[in-house]
Amino acid sequence: MLNLANNALFIRNWRERMRFSTVVSYLLILTLLIVIIIVNAQINYRYSEGGNIQGHSYPSYSQETHQPWYQKALIDLCALQAVVILLFGVFSGYKMAENDKINGTLDFHRSSPTPSYIQTIGIVFGSTVLEWVCFSAIFLVLICFSFIYKISILAILQFEVSLVFCAVFYHIFAVLIGITSNSHDNRRSTARAFILIYFVSMLFSSSNLSFLYHMTWIPPFEQLKLNIGENIANLNYRYGISSLQLYELKYMMFGFKVNSLILQIIVLIPMIALGFEGINRKITSSEHAIVTKGQSLMTLLFMLFMFLGSALSAVLLGIDTLNSQQYHSGFAGLNILPILIIALGILGSIIVTPTKLSFSKGLSKANKSGVIGINWEDEHSSNCYWLLMFCFISSVMFIFYGIIYKATLKETIISLIISLSYPVFFASIYEWFRFGKFYNKPIILFCIIFILWVIMPYLGSIIAPLFINMGYKNYFLAFSPFSGAVFAISAIQDKNFSIIETLPVLQVVIITTFAAWLLAYVRRMEITKDILGKKNISNIK
Amino acid sequence: MIKVNSLRVDYEELTAVRDLSFEVKEGQIYGLVGPNGAGKTTTIKALAGLLEPTYGEILINNIDPETHPREAQKYIGYMPDFAPVYNNLTAWEYLDVFAAAYLIEKKERPAKIKYWIDKVKLSEKAKVYIRELSRGMKQRLVLAKTLLPNPKVLLLDEPASGLDPIARKDLRDILKEISQDGKTIIISSHILSELSDFCNAVGIMEKGKMVVSGSLQEIRSRIKSKGLMIVRLAEHNEDQSLKLFNILNNSTQISGLQKISDIEIRASFLGDAKEAAWLLAQLVKQNILIAEFNVKQDNVEDIFFKIGAHEVS
């Protein structure tokens, strides 16, 4: 399996990236950077020992500069390593994969007898091979450091292992974006890929939810600094965390304090497997969706389960109850289950909804093999059973969530209905659109969604003052998942949130969702009748 | 070897191939002919397992590439209509990469690469970066890549485009040679005269449908292909000329008799070579002095134009 010398895609990348001159110049630059880092650390160390030369006082830095220079150098070297393997690695992973795809050479590999998982290994590790070489070079320097200056080798090893997991995770997603790109406009799509990857990881790193936090590269650093002797107060200062408890929360699961490395492995391995499988599927057939319906549900289950783990920890730590307003700030708060469900549902339905062509293909294939309908797990199948499963999983998790926060059943159910209605609405409208005549004009769908989600609530806020009863405003606001999420959160946490306010919301979401579902249903039936009504399917236009 | 049954391939917007059925036997060279946009590339891609058919059945050596892709790929060598290459590798390295992709052991690779790189006349350029090769050279390199793993079935999409006349002849020779080893070849081309002298079967496609498919003889008889018969006398002689006219006129195989000059007659001839020989024997028996006796059969190109002009029902 790891016979890389016989792995075609690995050989390709290796040959292209490991030219003697390239490697030498990379290593020269790297050596230069390492020297600069060490010299810089030594100078700063002497400077701070000499006292406040300019007469300024740096109360907050004084603590930091008490660490010996080699510690600072070590941390900077680790940062260099992270930049090389994460930033440059992601860049070349994406670049090399996209190059293979757009050149058409990937088709040669796909039409070769090499098993697709071997191709996946080849492309993931081959495209980043030069970064791994640099990574190893820095690793050697770090090991030397730890021997010379008696720094705990375990601390360094933990950091390295963490970083390796992180890097593989990011590389896999970079390669995945690369081999799904169709655009010949390289510069723009590259920029898009990077903005996506880094925006998402920044968002995650600011989260208090341990499983999102551990998908980023920050925990390895935090642990490294703690392990080589920095104190938590310093960390708190640096990351602007005011409470030690919030810091603890990031390393907890279901109330247990978990070692950062283990937590990272628990979180990253399923994600790595998912990404790996995605590349595998794309190599097997470029027309496949990245994940199957079953895999997307498993991911959902995993995400929500981990979320519950964080929520439970928060309650046990006593820093979050549904009725306290203290930590409910946006994405950093823990009351975001409704938001999570709406976002994951919409994202998932975009991935699993087939096109009309794909749906017809599935139908005619099923018909050929004598089955009436398509298996719901099949990627050609409509998203309606997927939605059902989605609602089921979400509901179970939601009920646990309600129990953890001691919400009443009524509150939980109202909040659940509001939260689920948006993904169901979107998935149905999306399928209705994809199965229709204008599937190749996404601008139309965008307009529909824009009117419902942005214009309607805006209209509501304009005309609301005309009514004495401000509750009417909610009729308009309820169209949008953005305000919908707020309603859902209020419904479960806010004791003052009255039934009069939820009633219009419930009415609107139920009616619109049902209408969308009906639209999708009718269209699905039309296509099914059209396909199954014909004898010779190969002749249908 | 290759069997295609009611194949239909859709793109999002249109049906590129519909209700396509044909069969290629082992050792055959099958020419896929058709105007631009007929669906040749689409068909070949579906055969190579790169496009999922909407409907229908493909069997390669009795394996369905859709359900057993890796099994089927062992038999297939695919060459697309453009030459996908790695610009930053040398020609040798490129071949090495794909030799590995076709699971050739590391020890065996150099010898095979050397053999094929010589065969496509690129040995001088073996150590040159591919970005520095000309278009035709890239095409030849991709051909070498396709032939190197020694696949049983070759799917070649316009392999001759971009090649100079000498390279074309080389290509033809290589293909003839490997088809003698029992390889099955599907080749699509616009340059029909190229196909006609070494394909033993053709399929003519138009707008995603197969118009005719089969061996050249079959197609000729199917579309009632008429040969042009030219008979020229050695000298002007009223008596012989009359005799000749009568004999030809009485033959059932001949129609549209035309006197071009005193010594030359042309006619449409429906028979095959044997019937033509028999006719000639008759003429000789009557002591008619023949200077030229020639029956020209339609070649693929003529057939193609006839199909374009909807002469085929």
Ligand SMILES: Nc1ncnc2c1ncn2[C@@H]1O[C@H](COP(=O)(O)OP(=O)(O)OP(=O)(O)O)[C@@H](O)[C@H]1O
């Ligand atoms: N990727 C694609 N997406 C959508 N339509 C396509 C795609 N590729 C080809 N088509 C359409 O499918 C039809 C058949 O195309 P195909 O490339 O198979 O023709 P061809 O016979 O190979 O033509 P040529 O002789 O020009 O190579 C054409 O109408 C073309 O517009």
Ligand SMILES: [Mg+2]
């Ligand atoms: Mg073509």
